[in-house]
Amino acid sequence: MSTLRFFAIKETLNRKSVKIKEEKRRSEIFAENVYNTKKMRQTLTSDAFLSLTNAIEKGSQIDRAIADQIASAMKDWALSKGVTHYTHWFQPLTGATAEKHDAFFETIENNEAIEKFGGSQLVQQEPDASSFPNGGIRNTFEARGYTAWDPTSPAFIYGTTLCIPTVFVAYTGEALDYKTPLLRALQAVDNAAVAICKYFDKNVKKVNASLGWEQEYFLIDSALVSSRPDIQLTGRTLLGHASAKGQQLDDHYFGTIPNRAMSYMRDLENECMLLGIPVKTRHNEVAPNQFELAPIYEEANLAVDHNALLMDVMDKIARRHNFKVLFHEKPFKGINGSGKHNNWSLSTDTGVNLLSPGKTPMSNLQFLTFFINTIKAVNDNEELLRAAIASASNDYRLGANEAPPAIISVFIGEQLTSVLNELENVTSGKLSPQEKTDLKLNVVGKIPEILLDNTDRNRTSPFAFTGNKFEFRAVGSKANCANPMTLLNSIVAKQLIDFKIEVDELIAKKDLKKDEAIFNILREYIKKSKNILFEGNGYGEAWEKEAKKRGLSNNKSTPEALKVKVSKKALSLYSDLGVMNTAEVEARYEVELEEYIMRIQIEGRVLGDLARNHIVPTAVKYQNILIENVKGLKEIYEKDFKKVSKAQLNLIEEISKHIESVNNLVNDMTEARKKSNQITALEEKAKAYCDVVKPFLENIRYHCDKLELLVDDELWPLTKYRELLFTT
Template identity: 60%
Template sequence: MATLRQNALLKAQERPSVSVTAPSLKISDYFGVNVFGTKQMKESLAPSVYKKVTEAIEKGSKIDPSTAEEISSAVKTWALAKGVTHYTHWFQPLTGSTAEKHDAFFDAHAGIEKFKGSALVQQEPDASSFPNGGIRSTFEARGYTAWDPSSPIFIFGNTLCIPTIFVAYTGEALDYKTPLLKSIEAINEASVAICQLFDRNVKKITPSLGVEQEYFVIDKALFATRPDLVMAGRSVFGHNPARGQQLDDHYFGTIPTRVKDFMMDFEIEALKLGIPVSTRHNEVAPGQFEVAPLFEEINKAVDHNQLLMDVMDKVAEKHSLKVLFHEKPFAGVNGSGKHNNWSLITDTGINLFQPSNSARENLQFLTFLVATVKAVYDYADLLRASIASAGNDFRLGANEAPPAIISVFLGSTLTSILDELEKNGNIKIEKGDNMYMKLGISKIPEIILDNTDRNRTSPFAFTGNKFEFRAVGSQANSAGPMTVLNVIVAETLKQLAKDIEKETSSGKEKKIAIVNVLRKYIKDSKKVRFEGDGYSEEWEKEAAKRGLSNLKSTPFALDTYLDKKSIEVFAKHNVLSGVELHARHEIMLENYIKKVQIESRVMGDLALNHIIPTAILYQNKLIENANGLQGLGLDNTAAIETIKDVSRHLESLKSNVNQMIEARKRLNKESDIVKQAKGYSLEVKDAFFDKIRYAVDKLELLVDDESWPLVKYREMLFIK
């Protein structure tokens, strides 16, 4: 194994950079060339057909069979001209990744390429092996994929990819996209009702999303020598190098040549697919980077982020690199998140979280801001559950990642404005007085300058004209947390509308009614607002006093999905039924159990088959040296002390691994999935992972570097 490590290091150090050439000097020349978008539809479809497609995209209207035939014919012609041979329904099952089954355009019996409208609109893949949470039995394995016209068709490789939803034959959602689309409708309906209190011209609200994707990059050969990275996505062992991220010199530093070429390459491919990648830079940890796109409609943004990760993986192979999307692939340095920047946009072009110079628009801004804060307060545990995963548990609360306590950061200016509004809500407004000036609302435009410095320890922060949900993990499908956010804000806006109507029906002027309700909501949700250090012990204590949850482990956080309150809010907005929520809860628990189980087995395998034999061989060598020194009458104290240290850590390592294996065996007999998941959290991960790692990492410092079998942190993080 040590020889394998040395060979991998030589390969990594000798890799040449792969040159990359863009198709054109101007990105606009090739942006979206592999997308059947608006331009392609206008050029290839009859005006009447194009109108029906745009209505389906904008209004959700159904596409009739004859229209589907015309669209499929145009899509086939476009795809074949680009050398495409197959098509697939591209969907997002509850595995966490995307899925696809490729069918050939060529029909061997007919001797021609075929692509019917029915194949565009719907397919019936075998759904037996996809997670279903008990929704249907294996013998009832049918599932359906149905075209989502609101997300553009694209070409990936030589395959035409049609974005679709994925449902069981009984109609329950088996994917991330279906509930997301329903949540978009829910928040649109609730938001429009509030917007029309201010502007009757608003007919539609679209949630907008920008996803900042963090990731690590290491050499492919170094990755291959680490069974833990290959099997679990993270390094279960590895002592921190002398130099990690403490100098902060990697952040926004010069990008290594190989990585920069890789970035340029995957950006080109992403741009061809219409993914508006805009920003690239080094992140805080060595070997860590970030890519960020421009904002898009939320459904498209989620699809693009899932597609982008796939593109990055495939392009990395070409550069002999490996992308790590795990939330904590390396202990002791920055973890990776997927910061979700969320806002609401009207069909009149207004960002509802963008302050302006208009008093009316600023009251509207405050209304949506306060409603969002209230939603986060009322459903904080549900938001926490939406970002829960085995990987994210390692990240939350460490190295710039927010803690598991859900809180909202608004910044000093907005905080003072909300405090002012709460305190002065009883101001009597005389005829002709400027109510907005008296309430301090006219100051809101200044927040753009005051809030650019974000609180990086806050899981949910207002950042000028949007909310940034920083707690989402880097591997996650953003549709999960964004569905929850859309639903809880929609629910709060619905209640807000009722409360305002109650005020106006008692005779209060509309603006006064709005202010009165906002004042109450500000007071009710004040406990969730926090401007300080989320890592401090004081905040944990203060949060507990405020009644805020601190659910550090996934199985405990996921309980919230089955709360009566959660089931009711999803059902009320027709996003997920009780059956679907129970199924997802079971799927997420199963996923957690399997991931912790895999990590436990990898730890045991590495410890028993690699670390312990290596340490024993080194120990024997030390014993021989100590005996030799003693025979020569020389001082062998240092050798004896090292032997004792090695022995102590070996004994601890073997004992804890064996106990962990026994705990795993006990838990595998547990039939209750909730108890099993919580047992894996407490009795396997919490009880043994740190102890086993501590022993191995200490042995790494003691055993001769030439003999150590695992590629070390200093090599993985710094050799590019």
Template identity: 60%
Template structure:
């Protein structure tokens, strides 16, 4: 066996158990202990200061310098009591990960620990060193991080972390959080307008989110022996093991001991950080798992998800494990998603997607469901673009994830209600008649929570009291797609309010006006609704007949951001301006190009420096064997046949790698980034990746196991 592979396997098989001891048997004893939350604020701040912080959190009010000084002083005392020595502004640049620059509390000149209000509120990282899509030139370095009081300050890895937005010197958003916060305001404004048709007491609507995070875990030593996993996050080569997920015995099975210890460890740390993780289980593929929290306000939920991913990676190191968040790290088994469970909650405590026994609340429920379906229909291509990435392209539609075709699943019961409402919209209402009964709306209470199946093949599904956006990739920052969802729903709700107002101005009673508008929206958006198997070829054909897009590749899906109507939509709701939209489009294209470049280079390196030399070495051994037998007057037909097979695969491998390198060299001369990205998709990835992989994986089957240099799937996936 190849020396490096053998050593890695011996290390992985001899790992000692890492003991995990929680601070207390009750999670409530340490939950949020590393968070400067409302409890800590109330205990450490003067009542007048605490009131201003609450107003900043709830109403977006600004915090004045004097108040910032009071807060900074209290935060410093709290952090120092926890053994913290440094602080940082924690933000989410357009790299997809989080960023931080640590500064010491200790002031060497004064000889004391300091943390000023100005340091709490604002810092200045280099805005040209992060992806900015041309907003900042190389010589224009200034950018700002500014404190987001709506997301709690926390301690992570002995560092005080202040959640912030990140903007350029001229004010353009350079992060995920800024447009998300703006989209929350947009959906709040639009949703409140509709809610007040039903309840005048509603003053605020908050989008909430629960993020189910899927991931793979492998031993760290095995990870280190795979250059493709290290460089690209996925295995570009690797033949499926004889046993994969076909027995369907891993899903919800007994969690392997090492992984369970790791899960317990990161859950303890997550609870200290106030991250409400509540569910853990094996996923479908071997080596694949899931962690899920309870619902939170969307900004906090996304911050917590980004923090959780970082936390999981750090805790995994302690257990000599490696967490893989790539959407498709292993071919032939299920990939990983990040299911975003989204809903809207009023300040009166009503979930707008929760049906009930109240006729009034059910009409409101229907209104928001129909508006959301219409939003997906009107903006399907933009929603698809929001989850586009080089890594997610490997997963979407691969028989374990929703297809690239955007559709909405409502379930049989809710579908029947909408169909009934559409058909009977012109019922004449006589005095004393029950309009809801005549319109079929009385059926809605039957939906309550689980009165419908779930459809795992749907990218956007109603699941009882929320919509689940299943197409988001496991490595993605959910702020991107959630910003888009907030904006498109805001747009429909605003239009719906105007249409209802017109109906009422024409003399229609309010309830009748609402129903008339719903009926029209149901009819207009009906093509996006689909209840069947999203994996089937029949659905792809049916979707094409309906005029629904099937944008399978990222550079083509991202064209949505070039649409003038999309730019106008973002600008109308004050979420992104034209420059910011163009910048994001360019950043996403650059990211795609670089990832395909890296994968193609890794493929070339592994093929030329690992696979081909190993196959030739084994082939030479067979030739020596065959020659020796021939000299004795014997013939080894099996050896000769295998030698010829190896020759064929080697020639194919070498030729396709050389052609791929030429294609890449040619594309690098292309100045138009859109053309270059699409070329990398069609002329590099689609033209050569599968061909090169096929030859390499066939050689893995042929070459003696003792010779093969790369750790195999069967050795990585079945961790114990």
């Protein structure tokens, strides 16, 4: 065993759990470090409070004088809690969060000092726009960009810093972050959904999209991670033979949470309570050292912010417990990867979940309207949904035996399938009295108020209805939820707008009553959306063939999947809704292609280094030991030398073959990267990295993993799977 690996494992075994004592109930400390409505009411004047709540609820602008009052109150509150700095906290296209801290401290006349924070500092700041991914929107010499306060997401304190959630836009106005398009998409779906709700309840004035994410992750001892350059630099193991025991026994799933992991979780949850992140659920996941946490559902913008913040907090708390959190979708070969299921629904300001059936037929009709329109939106935009969850890391997970396939389909269960079939078979045009009765009693009225347990779950479905919400299961664990949520809310908004136009036209042209017009349009939508509905096994080869017959896409790689993002249909969707203009969409496409290329490039470089500087030298060293052994055997057993040394000679030969293969493949991979790097067109370059460079990773890994089984464990330089997954 190598010295580094030995000390890494020894340090891990010496770890002690950090005991967290919870002094107060969680309800008492929840949002203690958040400048929420309660704090606003306590610290603001009535005018300032009214202005701020109107901005949050109605999107109205805040007067600069009022902004000064809010900033002053926010500063005083923060100072009372020991805060020294403030930052505009935003989410650039890196996928991580960003912050630049400024002190409240200012000097004035006579060399005196004060704490200062005004409305101008609260509302707007100017970070460097050219140093973040921007897809060509900003040149290197055009550095100006702005962060602008988002009052709908409350400021919070982390450590000694007041964090103010903001959007990030270029000097020319284009969005350079994930939040800005999300806010626009949420506004679009709000407007479109309210218009539909008016058919059923004139009192509805606002519809909020809600999101409940489920965050899966691995916890690996930090000392062991230090002995694995691949995990440190890429977030996953680029080589490593499977442990004899993995997840075959299903004994980790929902099992007793290990003590060290529990200490980490309690510390994390305590921090989340202070930050107003309503985490509720924790449990062991399927793979060893894999876990999950999930919150209570929130308004989508706030939920996205909370998930981005959570991943930062998880990382920091992990260091305190000598852990490394792995968010990569597939950090270990041969065992389950991690996802971030996005549970989505729409709710009115009157307290109605639009994807939950009510007690009356008319409530059920409202449910069916939003339910069927969502299915239609997915059916018409399945390629865009696939593109919204595409990344180099998620490609390793999608289609594996624990994640949905790259084919987007919708699972709704037997009962709702039966309901849609009945509705589809009603005759067109005006409904007869008998048909109206049948619809209300047999189809619409028979949907129970709660559908949570009326159908089994389908873990292979990328987009499943689960009782009162849709679960977008294909989202990767590393992803920023804003990307899929922007797309989902946009396509639903577009679909609802089209639906209203069709219903109103049908009422006007055929003199139909509202209910009859709605039924007629919904029935046609059911017919047009049948291809997207699938109840079976999404992992099976039969589904791939069936999906192809149905005309569904199966874009297995990120470069292939991303192309649809800049299609005429996608550009029109975003521009018509005001979510993104053409420059913003094309910039994101370029950023995602560049990131894909760089991820594969980094993995290739790291694996080449590991293979050449760690694996091959170790294999040669062990081979030399075997050669010395064979020489000794020849001296002792001269006559029976071949018989006595047969196993050693075969082993020497086998090691030689793998060493030769590793060296040749690393050389070939390096040349493939050089050729790919000469390609200037991003699409072609990404395709080259995907089709030519990426396959080398698996081929090199194969031979390195074979050497791991052949070389003496005492010599092997890298911590093995059995130690990474079972030594905590």
